[in-house]
Amino acid sequence: MIRAHTVAAVREAEAPRLTAGEPLMARAAFALATRVAAELRERGHRVSGSVVLLLVGGGNNGGDALFAGTHLARRGCQVHAALLGERPPAAGLAAARAAGVRVHEVLAAPDVPGAVVALARAAGVWVDGLTGIGARGPLRAPLTAVVGALAAEKAASPDEPVVVAVDVPSGIGVDDGALPGPVLPADVTVTMGTAKPGLLLPPAAAVAGRVEVVDLGLDGDLAAAAPAVCRLAPADVADLWPVPGPADQKYTRGVLGVVAGSQAFPGAAVLAVAGAVGAGLGMVRYRGPEVPTGLVHARHPEVVAAPGRVQAWVIGSGIDPDDAARTQAMEESLAAALAARLPVALDAGGLSLVHDDGHPDLPATVVLTPHAGELATLLTARGEEVTRADVEAAPARHARLAAEITGATVLLKGAATVVAAPDGPLYAQADATPWLATAGAGDVLAGVLGALLAGYGDAIAADEEGRLTALPARLAAAAALVHGRAARRAAGQGPDGSGPGAPITAQDVAAALPGAVGALLR
Numbered sequence: 101m102i103r104a105h106t107v108a109a110v111r112e113a114e115a116p117r118l119t120a121g122e123p124l125m126a127r128a129a130f131a132l133a134t135r136v137a138a139e140l141r142e143r144g145h146r147v148s149g150s151v152v153l154l155l156v157g158g159g160n161n162g163g164d165a166l167f168a169g170t171h172l173a174r175r176g177c178q179v180h181a182a183l184l185g186e187r188p189p190a191a192g193l194a195a196a197r198a199a200g201v202r203v204h205e206v207l208a209a210p211d212v213p214g215a216v217v218a219l220a221r222a223a224g225v226w227v228d229g230l231t232g233i234g235a236r237g238p239l240r241a242p243l244t245a246v247v248g249a250l251a252a253e254k255a256a257s258p259d260e261p262v263v264v265a266v267d268v269p270s271g272i273g274v275d276d277g278a279l280p281g282p283v284l285p286a287d288v289t290v291t292m293g294t295a296k297p298g299l300l301l302p303p304a305a306a307v308a309g310r311v312e313v314v315d316l317g318l319d320g321d322l323a324a325a326a327p328a329v330c331r332l333a334p335a336d337v338a339d340l341w342p343v344p345g346p347a348d349q350k351y352t353r354g355v356l357g358v359v360a361g362s363q364a365f366p367g368a369a370v371l372a373v374a375g376a377v378g379a380g381l382g383m384v385r386y387r388g389p390e391v392p393t394g395l396v397h398a399r400h401p402e403v404v405a406a407p408g409r410v411q412a413w414v415i416g417s418g419i420d421p422d423d424a425a426r427t428q429a430m431e432e433s434l435a436a437a438l439a440a441r442l443p444v445a446l447d448a449g450g451l452s453l454v455h456d457d458g459h460p461d462l463p464a465t466v467v468l469t470p471h472a473g474e475l476a477t478l479l480t481a482r483g484e485e486v487t488r489a490d491v492e493a494a495p496a497r498h499a500r501l502a503a504e505i506t507g508a509t510v511l512l513k514g515a516a517t518v519v520a521a522p523d524g525p526l527y528a529q530a531d532a533t534p535w536l537a538t539a540g541a542g543d544v545l546a547g548v549l550g551a552l553l554a555g556y557g558d559a560i561a562a563d564e565e566g567r568l569t570a571l572p573a574r575l576a577a578a579a580a581l582v583h584g585r586a587a588r589r590a591a592g593q594g595p596d597g598s599g600p601g602a603p604i605t606a607q608d609v610a611a612a613l614p615g616a617v618g619a620l621l622r
């Protein structure tokens with residue numbers, strides 16, 4: 101699991117070590133130089149003779165870059181430093197000059213962006229040491245124009261140069277993942293001491309590239325600080341996955357009630373059920389009208405269409421809130437779940453059940469699964485004037501707001517999936533593939549989540565002391581990881597999303613679930 105800590109937590113952890121004179125910056129700079137050299141070699145370049153441009157801000161972020169440039173110059177790189185801060189870090193500057201780094205006072209140039217771009221065009225590596233955790237707000241002039249020009253250069257030639265961000269790409273919202281202004285997208289971010297929330301949270305996570313965490317010896321100090329954002333890795337999901345044992349039978353593995361699909365949208369019932377059975381569980385009880393029931397049985401004859409005991413519910417996929425009969429069925433199953441303290445995945449039309457305060461203070465065992473538009477509609481219905489664009493610009497903030505308003509756990513779907521509960525860390529999962537943006541994918545995800553909730557349903561229902569309140573959020577993040585990995589598998593991509601992939605349908609994703617789960621458990 102990747103844990104990300106806020107600027108305040110990092111400062112608090114660093115302070116005693118800095119006071120004690122620990123050489124944190126030296127460690128940081130050496131690790132940064134080592135990564136730059138590795139990136140050069142991995143691209144088939146010799147380190148010695150390679151041209152490296154340091155973009156140097158006025159604080160210690162720039163200091164990291166300058167000291168790293170010192171190491172690189174000593175390894176034979178031709179290193180140029182473009183000074184873009186009013187007061188460049190003196191110690192770093194002196195060390196760089198002593199090592200032969202060529203220093204450019206570009207702020208004195210009549211055309212600052214032009215001067216930087218001229219240096220950049222001659223370099224194979226750009227080291228972004230403009231701002232790190234000391235940034236306040238969107239980048240200010242002249243960095244705005246400089247970064248805008250460099251981003252345009254980089255967009256025109258994506259393969260070369262390689263952009264290495266120091267600690268964070270300059271200009272992102274370090275604690276919230278916002279993109280308040282121009283940012284230079286990085287191929288690699290070498291982040292110091294611990295990951296930062298903005299490297300995991302959308303939209304900024306999309307410009308961080310591969311994130312490498314440098315161990316500065318802060319883990320002990322940071323362990324005391326609860327992480328602000330977590331990202332589950334496959335191993336964490338494997339530890340969570342309900343794997344049956346010799347004593348299990350279908351009722352102990354978990355039975356899932358599915359209220360999805362309608363005469364108008366019967367396919368969603370098939371897809372939600374396919375997601376659940378593909379993820380693996382004891383049994384599905386499907387509740388719906390004749391047409392979807394027939395389709396479900398045609399694809400999944402093992403599904404039971406009779407009422408009975410369940411350990412979790414999926415409610416809402418493929419249901420139009422204007423469909424009175426189906427809305428009544430949704431209300432009844434939600435009421436039954438709440439009365440029995442069972443976990444629920446509320447998807448699509450099911451979200452309309454929380455558009456008013458008819459269910460005040462939902463427990464965190466209810467997991468809402470909106471996309472950005474549905475979350476905007478929900479928040480607006482609950483009195484927060486919010487548009488889809490607002491949600492997409494700050495997904496984590498809006499997911500947490502919805503969790504606080506409703507009391508439920510919120511899984512906000514998107515290119516990266518954010519999970520927020522009223523308390524505890526955010527989760528940010530980036531396991532999907534753009535090929536997953538296809539009709540019905542959300543229905544399958546609701547089924548995967550339902551299967552996981554059913555696997556833990558009895559334990560959650562019996563959890564009188566609230567020891568498991570953090571579990572639904574973690575299960576939701578796990579469902580997002582497996583759903584994304586199954587989509588990559590179905591698209592013919594690697595587990596890391598590598599490769600071009602190919603068109604997939606929601607059913608392809610469901611069919612790939614058993615293989616994706618098996619790959620996790622190996």
Ligand SMILES: NC(=O)C1=CN([C@@H]2O[C@H](COP(=O)(O)OP(=O)(O)OC[C@H]3O[C@@H](n4cnc5c(N)ncnc54)[C@H](O)[C@@H]3O)[C@@H](O)[C@H]2O)[C@H](O)CC1
Pocket residue numbers: 114118124125128157158159160161162164185186230231232233234235236237238239240241243266267268292
């Ligand atoms: N604490 C340590 O010793 C270590 C820090 N590491 C590195 O240092 C930075 C944090 O350094 P700090 O000096 O606190 O701030 P920054 O360099 O990130 O930024 C301050 C710098 O940027 C200017 N600035 C602030 N906001 C803006 C803006 N919106 N637009 C333009 N310029 C802005 C400000 O004026 C200053 O000049 C951390 O990220 C690490 O890289 C070491 O790695 C570990 C030890």
Ligand SMILES: [K+]
Pocket residue numbers: 161228229230231232265266267268269270
């Ligand atoms: K930076």
